[in-house]
Amino acid sequence: MNSESLKNKILENIEPLSRKYLHEVLASLIEIPTVSAWGGVDIVRGANLVASLLKELGFNVEVKSEGGYPAVLAEMGEGSKSVLIYNHYDVQPPDPLELWDSDPFKLRVEGGKVYGRGVADNKGNIAARLAALEALSPYIEDLDIKVKVVVEGEEEIGSPTLERIVAGNLEWFRADGGIWETAYVRRDGRLSISLGFKGMVYVELTLRGASRDVHSGYSPIVPNPAWRMARMLTIIKDESGRVLVPGFYNDIDEEFLKIGESLLELVDVEDLEALKEELGLKSFVGDLKGHEALKALHLNPSINISGLYSGYTGKGSKTIVPSTASAKLDIRLVPGQDPNKILEKLLEHLKTCGFKDVEVHIESMYRAGYTKSDAEIVKASVEAAKEAYNIEPQLLPMAAGSGPIYIFTNMAKTPMTGAGVGYYASKVHAPNENIRIEDFHKGVKHVALTLVNFTLTRPTR
């Protein structure tokens, strides 16, 4: 069978498969509330479902926990070219629940879209890849490919265990090319593929006052950590968005910035303007516009307050001097920045400014990673996208978001491209997360074609 007829064979059956995976498999994935921030038995149920779906396709499946939530590792084919597919079955918490129009853990189909926690991030992508793999599976020998799939359950809490699993199985994770967990469709219909992901330092900082909450009649004399927290936050970042921690910007990789800037020159800024409008914003931080905003988004490290709380946060009024005040900070890193050093610099800065008593709880820490646009797997996915979406995809040097891609790109030395079924308004991490049904079907085709295209060139190792 020649390459072209092989490709046609694979595509022949892909549409009914795609529908099955959307309405049956994705629905069953969504039903399990695999919120990694909550933990619990649903995490295990989620991992088991993924494992059994892979087994049904003929994969050899192994589940590794290594003290964390289970990661599903699966392998099929003995071909000379290897590809690694990465996803995660865990999701963000559904809060605030009251803003959902339907149960976040029940797939809702309406108006050409499907809704549910995880339909975009990342269960929709799992389902799409499984659909593509089912279409490919009869031809795995013809393709001369070896497919490896890893689906972890800790991505939304910073993948604390994945690094250990990869470090202990470096050969298994080394592949000629890999497909990262995501990519999304822009307003103009182009698939946006991020070739890198930022690193992350997620910490909860806590200040304490009295040993217990006190009636706020005592506020003239009892120190309130909420006031100190406010003061502490103001010394971390200025109003223009610039981080005030000394040395924060020191170690950024210059080569990455150069590559990044030139790739971003090719990116239009319409999506950003549309986002501004959709979010009801008059201006972005520091009044950034156009490509300057784009560069800030994709090339700058940042510090954000994801959560802030002290005292009574319920309905109505309660009068207390709270005993604690806490802030959840997510710090996003770019290539060159070392998470340990960055955290050290932050704490040193707080100490210098009078907050040496701040308590630090680390939720996650990992560095950034990226792949250059001339990698074979990237080229294969660009060609596949042209065919699946009928328009040239857009390559970003680095996503705005974080993900432990360095584990693959830096540790396992596997170049990574992207694929995904979400779109610009998927409301990832927010209420009413959704995808368009049409994007799901295109996404299935894109994954199948990426793998077919990748095998049309011969192995490099």
Place this chain on the structure above:
Amino acid sequence: MNSESLKNKILENIEPLSRKYLHEVLASLIEIPTVSAWGGVDIVRGANLVASLLKELGFNVEVKSEGGYPAVLAEMGEGSKSVLIYNHYDVQPPDPLELWDSDPFKLRVEGGKVYGRGVADNKGNIAARLAALEALSPYIEDLDIKVKVVVEGEEEIGSPTLERIVAGNLEWFRADGGIWETAYVRRDGRLSISLGFKGMVYVELTLRGASRDVHSGYSPIVPNPAWRMARMLTIIKDESGRVLVPGFYNDIDEEFLKIGESLLELVDVEDLEALKEELGLKSFVGDLKGHEALKALHLNPSINISGLYSGYTGKGSKTIVPSTASAKLDIRLVPGQDPNKILEKLLEHLKTCGFKDVEVHIESMYRAGYTKSDAEIVKASVEAAKEAYNIEPQLLPMAAGSGPIYIFTNMAKTPMTGAGVGYYASKVHAPNENIRIEDFHKGVKHVALTLVNFTLTRPTR
């Protein structure tokens, strides 16, 4: 019957009555979660229980709602001297629930103490006064007294309706003397009676960013209201505790300050030092010590953060740019300060400093009020305290806390003293709220004796 034998008659039967009211009546009051911040049917159940207890004692009872939660008004006796007793049946929310050692809504008796939400503030005082009134009731004509009782259900949310009820029934609320809802026992065993209470402006301030929470990958460009909230809070109060709102201290009543300072000179500061130790504090706000701390506590207005929240405040991590940030501020006022003017000055200050978009939700607003120490009812309660507690009580010109006493002292022109069953470690508004059983029995005696002493002097009107 002469005064002395009347007094003995009344005291004869008081101990078994006191026990009945502690173990039966207080238990039944605690069981109803009358949290005014929550509202609901339990508020009505609480009011009904209070009304029926008063009816059993022979009071004529009327329940007035005036669009708010019901207030119970009751009257007994036709004597020439009138006394007004004020309490509230509502309580603060029990949060944080996990820090309670037992169900906050079930009276627990252990080690000479009783525990439960409201045992000190204010259901224990309701029970103690009812016990005293049951002891007095057979002699109501001999005492030539008219007793009026008002028990409202909105004190913990700022008594928004009580003012209207009093304004519409000024004659009913005018009395020769009154007993305010509370007083407490100090470490040295002396009853501390506050002759005034601060006013209150309780507001929730909200800043908004994007129209919805956004994945925090966008934090380099999407404005985060949590950073702005931090900045806004720092311009409200400085580190020494001084309020930075221009004109905040302008209108304070000079006569009150003079009276207050001279009364505070008589107060020892041991309790403050003990409090500092109990709360694990190295120092008070602004390093205040001794009588300076005492004056700050009782004579200064203040602004406090009772609650602060933005974004994800749950377990673990979630990465978002929050769309809102809110702070619950309680502003305590002293005599002379007008709540409306103070709020206006605060908002003007915020506007001037770049926060003209701040949203304001008012929870409560009322002014301070106080009674001078030479009022007849105060003298009667001081004499009663000497006998009930075997030691001279302590008079404070103004409590650290707030309460709508101005409704009685300023509007109805009724001079008010205090009585109560709590003690210095009652953990009012906090988990494990408790009172000592012995204090309850002394408190019952104190109320009975205050009323008896008050009738021994002839009416002034």
